[in-house]
Amino acid sequence: MKNRKSFLFLGLILAVALVFGVTTGATAGTIRIGVASPFTGDLASYGDNVKAGVNLKLKEINDAGGINGQKVEIVWGDDLCAPKEAGTVGSKFAADKTIVAVIGHLCSSATLAAMPIYVRAGLPTLSPTSTNPTIGDVGKGWFFRNCYTDDFQGKYLASNVVPKLLGKKKVAIFYENNDYAIGLKNSFVAGAKEGGITVTGAEAYVAKTTDFTPQLTKLLVNKPETIFLCGYHPEGALIAGQSRKLGFKGPLFGADGIDNIDYIKIGGKAANNTYCTVPFLAASAGPAGKKFAARFKKAFGRDVDWMSANAYDCMGILAQVIAKTGPDRKKIRDGLAAINSPAKGYKGITGLTYFDKKGNCSKPAFVKMVKNGKFVPAVKAK
Amino acid sequence: MRRNSWVPAPFHTYFGWALFLQQLINGLTIGGIYAMIAVGYTMIYGVIQLINFAHGEIYMLGAFFAVTFITLLGLPFYVAFFLSMACCAVCGVFLDILAYRPLRKSPRLAALITAIGMSIFLQNLAMIIWGSRAKPFPHDALPEYFEKTAVTFGGVHLSWFHLFIFGITIIMMIGLNLIIKKTKWGKAMRAVAQNQTMAALAGINVNRVISYTFALAGALGGAAGIMVGAYYNSLYPTMGYVAGVKAFAAAVLGGIGSVPGAMLGGVVLGVAEALGAGYLSSLYRDGISYAVMIIVIILIPAGLFGKVLKETKKSM
Numbered sequence: 112m113k114n115r116k117s118f119l120f121l122g123l124i125l126a127v128a129l130v131f132g133v134t135t136g137a138t139a140g141t142i143r144i145g146v147a148s149p150f151t152g153d154l155a156s157y158g159d160n161v162k163a164g165v166n167l168k169l170k171e172i173n174d175a176g177g178i179n180g181q182k183v184e185i186v187w188g189d190d191l192c193a194p195k196e197a198g199t200v201g202s203k204f205a206a207d208k209t210i211v212a213v214i215g216h217l218c219s220s221a222t223l224a225a226m227p228i229y230v231r232a233g234l235p236t237l238s239p240t241s242t243n244p245t246i247g248d249v250g251k252g253w254f255f256r257n258c259y260t261d262d263f264q265g266k267y268l269a270s271n272v273v274p275k276l277l278g279k280k281k282v283a284i285f286y287e288n289n290d291y292a293i294g295l296k297n298s299f300v301a302g303a304k305e306g307g308i309t310v311t312g313a314e315a316y317v318a319k320t321t322d323f324t325p326q327l328t329k330l331l332v333n334k335p336e337t338i339f340l341c342g343y344h345p346e347g348a349l350i351a352g353q354s355r356k357l358g359f360k361g362p363l364f365g366a367d368g369i370d371n372i373d374y375i376k377i378g379g380k381a382a383n384n385t386y387c388t389v390p391f392l393a394a395s396a397g398p399a400g401k402k403f404a405a406r407f408k409k410a411f412g413r414d415v416d417w418m419s420a421n422a423y424d425c426m427g428i429l430a431q432v433i434a435k436t437g438p439d440r441k442k443i444r445d446g447l448a449a450i451n452s453p454a455k456g457y458k459g460i461t462g463l464t465y466f467d468k469k470g471n472c473s474k475p476a477f478v479k480m481v482k483n484g485k486f487v488p489a490v491k492a493k
Numbered sequence: 494m495r496r497n498s499w500v501p502a503p504f505h506t507y508f509g510w511a512l513f514l515q516q517l518i519n520g521l522t523i524g525g526i527y528a529m530i531a532v533g534y535t536m537i538y539g540v541i542q543l544i545n546f547a548h549g550e551i552y553m554l555g556a557f558f559a560v561t562f563i564t565l566l567g568l569p570f571y572v573a574f575f576l577s578m579a580c581c582a583v584c585g586v587f588l589d590i591l592a593y594r595p596l597r598k599s600p601r602l603a604a605l606i607t608a609i610g611m612s613i614f615l616q617n618l619a620m621i622i623w624g625s626r627a628k629p630f631p632h633d634a635l636p637e638y639f640e641k642t643a644v645t646f647g648g649v650h651l652s653w654f655h656l657f658i659f660g661i662t663i664i665m666m667i668g669l670n671l672i673i674k675k676t677k678w679g680k681a682m683r684a685v686a687q688n689q690t691m692a693a694l695a696g697i698n699v700n701r702v703i704s705y706t707f708a709l710a711g712a713l714g715g716a717a718g719i720m721v722g723a724y725y726n727s728l729y730p731t732m733g734y735v736a737g738v739k740a741f742a743a744a745v746l747g748g749i750g751s752v753p754g755a756m757l758g759g760v761v762l763g764v765a766e767a768l769g770a771g772y773l774s775s776l777y778r779d780g781i782s783y784a785v786m787i788i789v790i791i792l793i794p795a796g797l798f799g800k801v802l803k804e805t806k807k808s809m
Contacts, residue, residue, distance in 0.1 A: 151625050153729065288776055315776045319735070321725040324519040325770035325778070332512055345627050345727070352726050357515075358642070358650045377629040377727055 141184040142177070142438045144429060145204040146422075147215030147225065149192040153319065153345050156373050157217050157418060158189070161239060163411050164422030165214060167403075172426070178434050190216055194224035201225030205232030211438045212237065214425045217418070219243030219261075219291040226250050235444040237429060239421035242367065243294045247469025255447050255470035257424055257461065258390045258417075261291065264366050265298025267476050268388060270306040273337065276478060276491055277362050277386065283335035284313040285326065285350055287342030295366055296341050311335045316346060323350050327357055340365035340385070347385075348378035355381040362386060370417060375484055385481045386489055391420040391461045392477035394488045400460040414486070417461075424459035431457060511647040516771040517764065522655055522724070524763020525662035529717040530740035531747065531755035532669060533710030539686040539750045540706050542601060546608040547588055548714055549737020550615035553730060555581045555715025556630075556722030557623055563634040570634050574719055578712040585711025586704045594700065612737075619730035627729040630722050658720050665713060666756055672709070673752060682706055686750070742786045748799025757797055762786065 146165055148158035165185060173182050186207070188200035197216050204210050205228050213229065213236045216222040222241040226249045229236050238246070238256040242264060246254055273279055284299065286292040296313065303310055311333035314326040327350065330338065338354060340347040340363055347369045354363070364386040375382045393404035393415055403423065407415040432446035447466065450457060456465035464472050478489035530552055537545045558577035562568045568576065592611050596604045644651040673679040681702045684692040693699050721736070722728040743762045747754025762782050769781030789797065 153625075153627060155626055317776070317779070319731075320778075321721065321727060321732070322519070322523050324522075325516055325767040326775045328512065328515045328519060329771050329775070348629075349725055349727055356640075356650070356652060356654075358645070373626070377627060379629060379632045379726065 141182045142211060142433060143184045143186055143207075143209045144426075145186045145188055145200075145207075145210045145213040145215070147188040147190050147197065147200050147204070147213060147221070148217040149221075150187060150189040152191040152193075154192045154218070154343060156371055157192070157240075160371075160416050160418040161215075161217055161422040162187070163407070164239070164419035165426050167407065167410060167419075168423045168426035168430070172430050178430055179437075181438070183430070186210055188215070190218075190221045190225070192218040192221055194220050197221035197225040198228065201228040205229060205234055210234070211433070211440055212429055212443050214239065214422065214429065216241060218289075219246065219294070220289050222246050222254075223249060223290055226254055229253055233440050233444070235440060235447055237425050237447065239425045240367075240418050241291075243290050244298070244471075245290075245294070247471050250470055252448065252468075252470070253444055255466050255472075257428065257459075257464045257472055257474075258367075258421055259474045259476060260471055261295040261366070262298045263473070264388055264476060265295045265300075266302035266305075268339070268364065268366065269299045269302030269308055272364060272386060272388060272478055273308055274306050276489055277337055277364065278491070279336040279361070280307065281309050281311050281334070281336045282339055283311050283330040283333065283337075284339045284341055285323070285330060286313065286315055286339075287346060288315045288317055289342075291368065292342045296339075299339065299341070316342070316350075318343075318346065320346065321349060323353050324357065327354050327359075331357060331359055335361070337361045338363050340369055343368040344371040344374035345377065348374045348376075348382060351378045351385060352381040367417060370479060370486070372413065372416070372486075375481055375486070378481075380484075382481045383483065387479055388476040389417040389479055390474055390476065391415075391417040392479060392488060393420075395477050396420075396460060397462075403460045420461050424457070424461050424464065427459050428457045428464060509647075511649050512771070514649045516767045518649070518651060518655060519771075520764035520767030521760065522658055522763070523766065524760035525658060526717045526721055526759070527736075527740050527743045527763050528756045528759025529662060529665060529713045530736060531743035531759045532666070532752055533714045534741055534744040535747070535749055535752055535755035536682075536706050536710050538744070539752075540682060540703055541593070541597075541604075543593060543604050543608065544741065544749075545588075545593075545710075546605070546737065546741075547592075547611035547615055548710065549733030549735075549740070550612050550619075551581050551584055551588070551711050551733070552714040552718035552721075552736055553619060553728070553733035554584055554615065555718030556728040556732070557619060557628075557718075557730075558715070559719040560628065560630060560722065560728060561623075563631050570636060570723075573634070574716070577719055578715045581715025581718075582708035582712040585707035585709075585714075588711075589704055589707040594703075612733075616730050616733070623730065625730060627727050630726045630728065632726070635723060654724060658724065661716065661720065665716065669709070669713070669752065678702070678705055739782065742783060746786045746789050746796055748796025751796070751798040754796055754798030761797075 148161045150158040190197040190200045204213055216225055217240045219241045222238055230251045230253050236254050240258055242258055242261045244260045244262045284296055286296040312330045314330055340350055347365055351363055362384045366388050369387040370389045404415045432443055436442035436446040450465050456463040466472055479486050480489040533548050555577050558580045559573045562573035562576055592607050593604055639654040641653055642650055643653045643656050681697045685699055685702045689699055743758035744755045747758030765785040766782040770778040
């Protein structure tokens with residue numbers, strides 16, 4: 112009799128959970144994490160990468176029984192890499208009290224737009240990819256990232272990649288008019304003086320442009336030896352093609368925004384001889400990273416990229432913190448902030464991650480290049 | 494002696510002829526394409542006084558049709574080019590029959606809003622069929638000589654592809670002019686543009702003439718889409734929006750309703766854009782082209798080739 116009663120009770124709970132599950136999308140007893148990236152639009156392939164990395168780790172966690180017995184559930188938010196949409200996604204995440212942490216946003220300008228909302232709501236945010244240096248100030252202690260910042264990346268390009276790897280001295284900068292690219296351009300220019308690099312000209316473009324020939328023509332007048340593709344891959348690929356059409360033969364280079372298989376697909380032959388810095392490179396990674404790269408290829412049928420690797424580690428960091436603190440927004444923030452020294456750092460496939468007071472981390476950069484239509488570890492230009 | 498006192502100003506490379514010429518070539522390339530789209534706007538406006546905002550989407554469809562024919566059916570570039578133009582012509586006719594014909598007698602605003610609706614519908618349809626990501630144009634399908642430099646002097650590069658675009662643009666513009674000026678259909682189009690009722694009374698099948706206009710506009714827009722897709726090597730479902738707005742600006746600049754005006758307007762806009770980006774600020778490139786349009790409209794309200802309509806005094 113007692114057995115039957117409890118059975119009925121269980122049934123009732125299940126029914127209620129089902130009803131609520133349908134209305135709010137939440138199932139009782141799961142830990143919900145929001146992931147914000149562009150899943151449609153021009154940069155959808157970036158979002159796919161983040162999704163792939165997060166899903167791989169998610170499966171791992173849930174297959175092992177979840178975090179302290181609670182399964183993890185992801186809520187996807189499509190921000191189209193647009194500040195306006197990022198605000199909408201941010202408000203949705205902030206208002207949904209069952210979401211305890213956010214992975215994202217992908218684009219720096221999207222993160223910058225959503226961050227004040229997360230700060231007000233007290234929602235910890237961990238970005239795998241936003242590299243703009245100023246986000247740490249806007250984040251007011253609620254923002255963390257496991258990638259380097261453009262301060263570092265731009266200077267590294269100017270002091271290392273261009274003079275040493277490419278062996279070039281005269282650079283033309285072609286940058287997109289957004290937070291990411293302007294920050295990157297400024298740090299490159301700052302580093303250029305130290306690296307003995309001359310900037311022969313800097314021109315800007317607006318996202319979604321298809322005709323870059325007027326600006327390129329102007330840039331090529333001063334005979335640069337290499338062009339800095341300071342932006343994302345869809346435009347970068349077109350610039351590569353059009354610069355070749357205008358007779359430019361030197362190497363091209365860019366930062367992490369260029370690292371995407373679509374760069375080669377759209378750029379075609381013109382994409383060859385392009386260098387870019389990335390936070391993760393399977394060929395240069397440790398054994399755990401190599402194992403991950405092999406698993407990734409098996410699961411998704413393509414080579415792993417840095418965004419997937421960083422997203423995978425973001426999920427890992429959050430799982431580790433939540434296991435200690437429990438699913439509570441404030442406690443998770445404190446848990447993330449406590450990862451503040453190499454000794455307390457998280458050992459992931461992208462190396463050791465630990466945060467400073469602004470949530471930034473210091474990590475090395477790796478260099479990739481396009482050779483014969485494929486991304487390979489960079490070799491010194493002849 | 495003051496023999497050597499006047500020396501031609503040393504044209505620095507920055508302001509040199511080579512740079513100017515190259516920018517002019519860049520501007521003419523994109524300007525010719527704007528012109529081909531603008532002509533579509535202006536012809537349709539001419540016959541039914543409708544600003545067909547879905548015209549940019551026909552241009553986008555042109556590019557996608559061509560790529561689909563090349564990749565799926567393995568057709569050679571030129572065949573795909575003309576087949577895609579034909580498909581765009583059919584799309585234009587369907588657009589008219591499905592969306593605009595039922596509204597022929599309703600207020601103009603209804604048709605205008607329908608046009609915007611069709612634009613959004615076609616964009617999203619393309620996203621469902623081809624996906625929202627940018628696609629490359631199949632490189633191998635393009636004739637090999639396209640990539641080769643046809644003319645090069647003093648740093649000016651003119652590829653065969655440039656010449657192909659110029660050639661197609663000029664041939665199509667001349668062809669269109671001949672159709673409008675010399676053929677019976679062209680005469681019918683002009684008659685419908687002047688007065689639909691009178692044209693109908695004279696025995697012209699007005700609806701058929703309008704369909705014919707949509708077909709012509711669609712074919713030209715489609716051709717422009719293919720050339721842009723192939724030249725810039727990228728196509729995406731929202732590509733018609735910006736091109737459509739620019740071409741609309743070009744049509745207004747030339748005087749909406751005037752075919753030669755739209756041609757000239759497109760070229761002027763393209764060149765203004767290239768020179769503006771090259772010599773002024775690249776950030777305000779689009780702003781510069783629109784500024785040119787606004788200035789022309791302020792100075793010549795009817796546009797470059799527009800008809801000046803006399804103000805009729807209202808009798809009190």
